[in-house]
Amino acid sequence: MVAGDFDADGRDDLALAGGEGWQSVPVAFASADGSFRVANKEFPGSWPRWAETDNVRTLAGDFNRDGRADLALVGGAGWQSIPLALSAGEGSFTVQNQPIDARWNEWATTPGAEPVAGDFNGDRAADIALVGGNTFNTQPVAVSNSDGTFALVNEQLR
Numbered sequence: 001m002v003a004g005d006f007d008a009d010g011r012d013d014l015a016l017a018g019g020e021g022w023q024s025v026p027v028a029f030a031s032a033d034g035s036f037r038v039a040n041k042e043f044p045g046s047w048p049r050w051a052e053t054d055n056v057r058t059l060a061g062d063f064n065r066d067g068r069a070d071l072a073l074v075g076g077a078g079w080q081s082i083p084l085a086l087s088a089g090e091g092s093f094t095v096q097n098q099p100i101d102a103r104w105n106e107w108a109t110t111p112g113a114e115p116v117a118g119d120f121n122g123d124r125a126a127d128i129a130l131v132g133g134n135t136f137n138t139q140p141v142a143v144s145n146s147d148g149t150f151a152l153v154n155e156q157l158r
Contacts, residue, residue, distance in 0.1 A: 004060030004069025006087045015071060017051040017058040024048060025071065027091045039091025047095045050076065050083050055109065061117035061126025065146045074115040074128060075108045082128065084148055096148030104152055107133060107140040 003012045011030040024043050028036040050073055051058055059072045064086055071085040071093070080102050085093035107113060113133035120127045125144040130136070139157055142150035 002058055002060040002071065004062075004071075005067075006060075006069045006091075007089045008067040013069075015058075015060065017048070017071060017073075018056070019048075020052055022048045022052070025051070025085065025093065029091070041091045043085070043093065043095075045095045047073075047083055047085050047093070053077075057115050059115055059117040059126075059128060061119075061128075062124070063126050063144045063146070064148065065123075065125045070126075072117065072126075072128060074130075075113075076105075077109060079105050079108075082142060082150055086148070098149045100142060100150050101152040103154070104140065104142060104150075107136070107154075110135060 001016050003014055006013045006027055013030050014028040016026045024040050026040040028038050053076045056073050056075045060069045063070045063084055068087040068089050070087050073083045081097050081099050083097045085095055107130050110133035113130045116129050116131055117126045125146045127144050128142040130140045137157055138154045141153045143153055144150055
């Protein structure tokens with residue numbers, strides 16, 4: 001489960017991904033009175049199946065700078081991409097799955113590595129950093145280009 005403002009109303013919502021056999025990503029939209037309205041729309045393509053892959057982590061962040069939280073998947077064995085589900089705001093998503101430098105997946109599957117979403121360069125688009133890898137002496141970051149692609153930055157830790 002991840003939290004993010006998937007409909008850009010200023011309140012964080014909840015999304016579930018990775019359920020075995022799921023063809024959707026249920027989103028619970030928060031209301032001002034503390035209640036939730038659930039949307040559970042059929043999801044396009046293979047994204048729900050990718051989310052249930054062993055060791056895959058689901059992250060929330062606004063990866064395309066449209067004001068709505070999106071979903072990203074990190075850590076699938078052999079992957080050479082960061083699959084994104086871009087929120088349309090009402091419980092539906094558009095999938096983008098663009099390639100990234102193959103070294104990203106090597107680092108993402110390093111024992112102890114955990115992906116963390118955040119706007120690390122201040123451009124209002126969520127990026128993804130990998131932290132805690134047992135062999136890391138660098139800081140791998142997938143910097144969002146806001147169009148479904150990422151640029152890989154990997155600086156020496158000081």
